[in-house]
Amino acid sequence: MASKQNKSPKAEGTPDEGADAAKKQTAKKESAPAAGSKEAVFLEKQRERLLALKDTLLDSMQGVARDSLRSRAEGSEASAFGMHQADAGSDAYDRDFALSLLSQEQDSLYEIDEALKRIEAGSYGVCEMSGKPIPHARLEALPFTRYTVECQAELEKRNRFQRVRQPVTSLFGLGEDDGGDGEDEDNSTDTKD
Template sequence: MLSDKQLQQFKEKLVTMKKETEAELEDYHNDEAKETYQNDETGELSSVQDHPANSGTDQFERAKEQTFYEQARERMMDIEDALKKIEEGTYGKSEKSGKEIPLERLEAMPTARYTVEEQEEMEKE
């Protein structure tokens, strides 16, 4: 069982992670607003594509940014869930079995929901 001091340390770490993730999401939204005009990023004066590869590169970059955004959103949900668990007194317990999640795992991944064994078992299914 985690001590009050350990819980406070994890809460502080999660709050820091939340602020960093919020900044990432805000950066994405600011960049998204700029992409309204496709040629702003390339510096081109005309909206006419001069090479088909440019279009492919732009699509790839947008897809990559969207992936990063989705990952940040998922990370934010995990962080908020972990903070809620701290408030409810269930932080550090597996959602599957109720067993204590080892301290080492929580230190490596403060948003962990399961023990390593349970996570591996679920990934095999």
């Protein structure tokens, strides 16, 4: 009698439902590396590296933010009138540079978080473009990479080509076909007649 009371909810449904649930669990276990396997050890090591990298990056970001955004009177632009113009420009450049570093570090932090999610989902180490496994050497060098070297090179090649082929526009937002082709001059000669 006690065994009937401890039935799992999966076993209460139809026999087919219980078999389907068992198949799903088996498929999940097969796709995830077995605990203690070489792959599981590698994934755990990568997860720890990513977490350490994330902590280091967060500490660095806090330091840069604290140093560049402090509200000391000698560092603010409000006191720029009391110092040399070149010093004020240099301080503004340093702040802008620090803020661009923060932006880049924020992008890296996002990639690290996404890599941690891929580890949890079981898709870490698989190229998002080709579906091929990413070599462990590449993952050790760049633990948050999404692509194999070949796919990364292809993406960079496409981006470089797109940057080169962008149409040129004027300062006023006019393209090569927009305005500036002498239409105004032709209209002005027509009105003189």
